[in-house]
Amino acid sequence: xxxxxxxxxxxxxxxxxxxxxxxxxxxxxxxxxxxxxxxxxxxxxxxxxxxxxxxxxxxxxxxxxxxxxxxxxxxxxxxxxxxxxxxxxxxxxxxxxxxxxxxxxxxxxxxxxxxxxxxxxxxxxxxxxxxxxxxxxxxxxxxxxxxxxxxxxxxxxxxxxxxxxxxxxxxxxxxxxxxxxxxxxxxxxxxxxxxxxxxxxxxxxxxxxxxxxxxxxxxxxxxxxxxxxxxxxxxxxxxxxxxxxxxxxxxxxxxxxxxxxxxxxxxxxxxxxxxxxxxxxxxxxxxxxxxxxxxxxxxxxxxxxxxxxxxxxxxxxxxx
Amino acid sequence: xxxxxxxxxxxxxxxxxxxxxxxxxxxxxxxxxxxxxxxxxxxxxxxxxxxxxxxxxxxxxxxxxxxxxxxxxxxxxxxxxxxxxxxxxxxxxxxxxxxxxxxxxxxxxxxxxxxxxxxxxxxxxxxxxxxxxxxxxxxxxxxxxxxxxxxxxxxxxxxxxxxxxxxxxxxxxxxxxxxxxxxxxxxxxxxxxxxxxxxxxxxxxxxxxxxxxxxxxxxxxxxxxxxxxxxxxxxxxxxxxxxxxxxxxxxxxxxxxxxxxxxxxxxxxxxxxxxxxxxxxxxxxxxxxxxxxxxxxxxxxxxxxxxxxxxxxxxxxxxxxxxxxxxxxxxxxxxxxxxxxxxxxxxxxxxxxxxxxxxxxxxxxxxxxxxxxxxxxxxxxxxxxxxxxxxxxxxxxxxxxxxxxxxxxxxxxxxxxxxxxxxxxxxxxxxxxxxxxxxxxxxxxxxxxxxxxxxxxxxxxxxxxxxxxxxxxxxxxxxxxxxxxxxxxxxxxxxxxxxxxx
Ligand SMILES: Nc1ncnc2c1ncn2[C@@H]1O[C@H](COP(=O)(O)OP(=O)(O)OP(=O)(O)O)[C@@H](O)[C@H]1O
Ligand SMILES: [Mg+2]
Numbered sequence: 001x002x003x004x005x006x007x008x009x010x011x012x013x014x015x016x017x018x019x020x021x022x023x024x025x026x027x028x029x030x031x032x033x034x035x036x037x038x039x040x041x042x043x044x045x046x047x048x049x050x051x052x053x054x055x056x057x058x059x060x061x062x063x064x065x066x067x068x069x070x071x072x073x074x075x076x077x078x079x080x081x082x083x084x085x086x087x088x089x090x091x092x093x094x095x096x097x098x099x100x101x102x103x104x105x106x107x108x109x110x111x112x113x114x115x116x117x118x119x120x121x122x123x124x125x126x127x128x129x130x131x132x133x134x135x136x137x138x139x140x141x142x143x144x145x146x147x148x149x150x151x152x153x154x155x156x157x158x159x160x161x162x163x164x165x166x167x168x169x170x171x172x173x174x175x176x177x178x179x180x181x182x183x184x185x186x187x188x189x190x191x192x193x194x195x196x197x198x199x200x201x202x203x204x205x206x207x208x209x210x211x212x213x214x215x216x217x218x219x220x221x222x223x224x225x226x227x228x229x230x231x232x233x234x235x236x237x238x239x240x241x242x243x244x245x246x247x248x249x250x251x252x253x254x255x256x257x258x259x260x261x262x263x264x265x266x267x268x269x270x271x272x273x274x275x276x277x278x279x280x281x282x283x284x285x286x287x288x289x290x291x292x293x294x295x296x297x298x299x300x301x302x303x304x305x306x307x308x309x310x311x312x313x314x315x316x317x318x319x320x
Numbered sequence: 321x322x323x324x325x326x327x328x329x330x331x332x333x334x335x336x337x338x339x340x341x342x343x344x345x346x347x348x349x350x351x352x353x354x355x356x357x358x359x360x361x362x363x364x365x366x367x368x369x370x371x372x373x374x375x376x377x378x379x380x381x382x383x384x385x386x387x388x389x390x391x392x393x394x395x396x397x398x399x400x401x402x403x404x405x406x407x408x409x410x411x412x413x414x415x416x417x418x419x420x421x422x423x424x425x426x427x428x429x430x431x432x433x434x435x436x437x438x439x440x441x442x443x444x445x446x447x448x449x450x451x452x453x454x455x456x457x458x459x460x461x462x463x464x465x466x467x468x469x470x471x472x473x474x475x476x477x478x479x480x481x482x483x484x485x486x487x488x489x490x491x492x493x494x495x496x497x498x499x500x501x502x503x504x505x506x507x508x509x510x511x512x513x514x515x516x517x518x519x520x521x522x523x524x525x526x527x528x529x530x531x532x533x534x535x536x537x538x539x540x541x542x543x544x545x546x547x548x549x550x551x552x553x554x555x556x557x558x559x560x561x562x563x564x565x566x567x568x569x570x571x572x573x574x575x576x577x578x579x580x581x582x583x584x585x586x587x588x589x590x591x592x593x594x595x596x597x598x599x600x601x602x603x604x605x606x607x608x609x610x611x612x613x614x615x616x617x618x619x620x621x622x623x624x625x626x627x628x629x630x631x632x633x634x635x636x637x638x639x640x641x642x643x644x645x646x647x648x649x650x651x652x653x654x655x656x657x658x659x660x661x662x663x664x665x666x667x668x669x670x671x672x673x674x675x676x677x678x679x680x681x682x683x684x685x686x687x688x689x690x691x692x693x694x695x696x697x698x699x700x701x702x703x704x705x706x707x708x709x710x711x712x713x714x715x716x717x718x719x720x721x722x723x724x725x726x727x728x729x730x731x732x733x734x735x736x737x738x739x740x741x742x743x744x745x746x747x748x749x750x751x752x753x754x755x756x757x758x759x760x761x762x763x764x765x766x767x768x769x770x771x772x773x774x775x776x777x778x779x780x781x782x783x784x785x786x787x788x789x790x791x792x793x794x795x796x797x798x799x800x801x802x803x804x805x806x807x808x809x810x811x812x813x814x815x816x817x818x819x820x821x822x
Contacts, residue, residue: 188684191673191692195681198670205627205667206734207653207685266672 018260021275024307025282032286039289046167050159052281053173054232056274058252059259060173060180061224063273065217066256067184068193069200069265071125072114072218075225076249077136082107082229084143087239090151104226110136111222115215137245148240151233159234169231176224181270193217197265254305255280279304331390332357332488332520333378333409338387340373342721345713347373348544350387355489360511360521362535362552364528365564366753367725368711369541371524372414375493378522379411380404392488408488412478412495414524414724414751415665420467425449427466428481452484453477457506470620471663472499472779479507483514490514491522494724496530497751498662500779501814508534526725526753528557540564561754571758573786574765579606583641584773585657585742587626590635595621597797598635603742603773605640608764610776610788610805612817618794619746619777620662626744626775627659628652629667639742653686656741660731660748662777668731671720675710676701678719679733686738707763708733709756724751732760742773749783761786781813793817 032039039045058075065072082103089099110132117128161168184190192213195203204210232248233239257263258279259272283304287297333355340348348370355361363371376382377389380399389396391407404411418427426433428449434441450462458476466474475495482490492511496504511521511534525531531538532552540548540563548555548563561569584605589598596618603609611619624630626637631647638644639655652659661667669678679701684692698716708729712722719727728751736743748764749757764787768774778784784791785805793801793816801816 186692186694188689188692191677194673195670198672199666201629201667202670202681204649205629205659205661206682207650209650266670 017269018272018275021258021260021272021279024304025275025279028279028282028286028304032282032289036286036289039286044285044289046162048281048285050167050169050235051285052277053167053169054228054235055248055251055255055281056173056277057176057224057228057231058248059255059273059277060176060270061221062252062256063259063261063268063270064180064184064190064193065221066261066263067197067265067268068214068217069197070118070214070217070221071129071263072111072221073126073129073249073253074110074114074133074136075221075228075252076245076247077133077140078107078110078222078225079229079232079244079248080140081110081136081143082226083233083236083239083243084140084149086230086233087149087151088143090154091149096154100230103230104223107222107226107229108219109222111219111225112215114222115218118218119211119214133246133249140239140244141241144239144241146241148238150238152237155230155234156237157234158231159237169235172227172231176227177270177274184268184270189213189216194266197262197267199266251280252277258305330357330393331355332392334388334390335374335378336388336390338374338377338384338389340370340377340382340384342713346544347713348377348384348541351541351544351546352387353539353546353549355520355522356537357488357520358515358518359536360515360523360534361537361539362523362525362531363539363541364524364526364531364560365541366711367729367751367756368713368723369564369753370544371541372493372723373544374541375411375413375491375522375524378404378409378489378491379413380409381413405485405487408486409491410482410485410487410489411491412475412482412493414493416471416474416478418466418474418478420465422466423462424453424460424464424466424469424477425462427477428452428462428484430481432485448484449480452480456480456483456510472503475499476503476506479510483510487519489520489522493524494526494751495523496525496527497724498747498779501781501817504530526751526757528560528754531560532557542566564753565755569755569758571761571786574762576765576769577606579604579789580771584639584771585775586638588636588638590625590637591633592621592625592630592797593633595797596625596632596635599794599797599799601775601792601799603775605771605773606768607790608768608774608776608788609790609792610778610784611792611794612784612813613794618797622744622775622777623659623661623667623746626652626657653682656739657743658682658735658738658740659744660735660746662746662750664727664731664750669719669727669734672718674716674718675705675712675722675730676716678730679704679710679737682734683738704733704737707737709759725753725756728752729756729760732763736763736767740767740772742775743767744775744777746777747779748776749780781810781817784813785810791816 062072062075085106086099086103089102114129114132117123118125158168163171192208195208196210196213200210229244232244236243255276256273259276261268261272283301287300331354335351335353338348338351339346351374365371377384380401380403383398389399425446429445434444446462453460453462458480460473460477479495495507511523515521523534535552538550538552538555539546540560542564582605583602585603587599587601589600590596591598599618601609613619625632628647628649628651636643639657642655644655645651676697680697710726710729712726719730732748749760752760764774776788788805791803791805792799
């Protein structure tokens with residue numbers, strides 16, 4: 001909707017939220033459609049949609065956490081462990097519901113441990129969660145014993161099914177994004193997050209239960225990692241070494257930061273995060289389609305990151 | 321008072337018909353001012369009049385929309401902070417800008433660290449910084465971490481830094497706003513010394529007597545326009561108030577109803593390191609008690625201890641007979657005690673949240689609201705915004721965009737709007753203009769009239785004389801004297817604050 005607005009109304013770029021980001025995204029989509037026929041191909045678009053759905057769920061949790069001045073680098077590792085455990089359980093014949101409950105429960109526990117460390121000791125979130133991230137990546141490899149574990153058709157309804165022509169994964173992601181956006185804007189818990197990220201001392205003095213809120217936020221980040229893990233497993237139908245992990249984590253962090261959420265806390269929107277996730281997803285896909293060597297792919301992703309970040313900053317900090 | 325020699329002067333800075341708007345609303349309209357060497361030029365006006373905006377333009381932090389700025393005869397169209405410094409303009413902005421994690425010495429020498437080769441000569445850093453402090457008669461350890469200093473000390477450090485850098489123009493935006501009488505006097509002495517050595521000084525203050533005493537020339541702003549400009553000798557207190565506010569402002573001690581005998585807030589044997597040593601104080605309901613003492617002493621600790629931000633070593637605090645749990649913020653809030661900080665930036669407001677959200681921040685948490693309804697929020701915040709006269713250009717901007725005095729009003733609205741049973745007020749009118757000060761004082765009067773116990777820690781003797789019923793003097797963490805306010809004069813009060821007994 002705002003994309004249309006950008007094109008039709010007399011453009012006042014400074015007024016439209018994330019206008020710079022939107023412009024870059026539209027530019028890349030136009031470029032891709034012109035350069036390759038396969039980009040607008042239905043199967044390709046469905047594929048991109050499934051991929052970005054997983055990232056979007058992680059990024060949603062991360063946005064809320066970062067707004068509160070927190071950081072979780074272990075979400076990718078959490079995804080790896082969740083997929084590994086779920087894959088083992090399903091391949092050993094455990095019921096699907098039990099697998100899901102165990103996996104999500106486990107991921108919440110990981111999140112709460114992160115939260116407890118960050119809240120009750122003075123270890124910086126960056127350090128604490130980077131440590132858990134490394135630890136979790138190792139645990140994931142242990143669980144699948146370094147092999148690829150297939151789950152056959154167990155979760156194919158979620159992973160490859162569609163409703164009204166859209167992948168089911170997209171609906172899950174959309175629901176998560178909508179709920180998080182609502183929480184951030186219309187609940188005291190969400191506003192508390194902004195207050196804590198803005199100035200933790202003031203938040204505490206104003207009667208906000210900062211420690212409890214932080215614990216819940218890290219738990220929530222864990223829970224959403226678990227959900228993303230299940231989604232990823234259902235899409236790939238197998239858990240292998242390297243599923244999830246740091247690569248996924250960095251994509252999510254990049255998407256959130258590109259979307260304008262402040263690393264220092266206190267500022268951020270789900271709308272920006274959605275744009276960031278889409279941008280990174282589309283760029284990765286286009287580079288694949290153009291059959292560009294993976295070396296250049298990395299270079300281009302980095303370049304896009306920089307351009308988007310600068311476009312964002314130029315908009316927000318132009319000298320008045 | 322000495323008048324500066326102002327014959328055959330040439331301007332150092334000439335501001336010519338400058339206009340500056342934020343998002344369509346004008347903060348400054350057609351403002352013209354000339355600054356002369358060897359002269360103290362005071363800028364006056366109500367909160368939000370545009371004083372700091374003009375300062376930011378002169379220091380290169382903002383660029384005007386139209387009009388010209390001439391420095392030393394040269395037109396400076398796109399001044400930035402570095403160029404401003406280069407052409408000799410030094411600025412102490414209203415918002416203190418020290419690097420809080422560095423030492424005082426590093427802050428003073430920032431950007432000019434003496435080096436030999438690529439190595440910093442730390443010894444020389446410390447020496448030079450300490451010398452700069454000593455030259456102003458300031459006793460602050462150059463090795464202290466800036467973040468550990470009180471706001472008053474931070475101000476002194478910033479002034480010392482700018483003075484050391486030198487320059488033809490020194491801009492001081494409310495340097496004395498939260499200083500005690502002694503420190504404020506040091507700043508004033510310094511200003512006069514620099515003026516006599518030929519520096520042009522732009523001085524902003526809401527204290528009219530201070531301005532009349534110090535300034536050679538005064539420019540008054542109202543709603544971004546110059547309403548009066550001339551020599552200080554051509555005006556008086558009454559005239560200045562009229563030019564600033566547009567009407568007369570009177571503030572008199574009211575006759576308050578007799579105080580009840582119930583104790584509202586009681587502090588017994590409170591101990592905290594070297595700051596408080598078995599400190600006792602009882603504030604009855606409806607009574608206003610001021611705590612006084614040499615700067616940086618007990619008062620600043622009371623906020624931390626009473627709010628529950630910090631655990632005390634011993635003693636007890638009770639509100640309306642109920643004992644508070646040591647170091648528990650939620651318990652302190654639940655008891656009805658409200659602590660209003662003197663450091664609104666660090667402990668008072670959330671800069672990125674809107675006025676409405678900041679005003680309702682505490683009340684909403686006390687009400688345990690779960691859903692955040694924006695339209696309802698606006699409706700509930702409105703009466704408080706009006707009562708405290710919060711002025712802003714936009715409808716409901718983030719508080720970081722408000723002028724300093726208006727931020728202070730938001731802070732008071734936030735806490736005093738929550739039906740307190742006892743309050744601790746630390747410099748409640750810090751940075752607030754004359755008319756707002758009068759209104760805030762009557763709001764505090766009314767609060768006491770409703771039976772609230774008020775503990776006041778103010779750096780302004782006038783404020784204590786205007787508000788307090790009783791004054792308790794603290795030294796070395798102990799209560800050394802106590803006076804009924806009607807038995808003591810303002811000068812005696814200042815003498816006690818400085819450490820002399822009566
Ligand atoms: N960055 C900004 N964005 C939007 N509005 C601003 C900004 N900075 C200042 N203003 C507005 O401009 C007006 C003038 O502000 P300014 O800070 O100059 O006032 P002031 O005279 O210094 O007041 P005080 O005595 O309270 O310090 C205020 O209404 C303020 O809300
Ligand atoms: Mg100001």
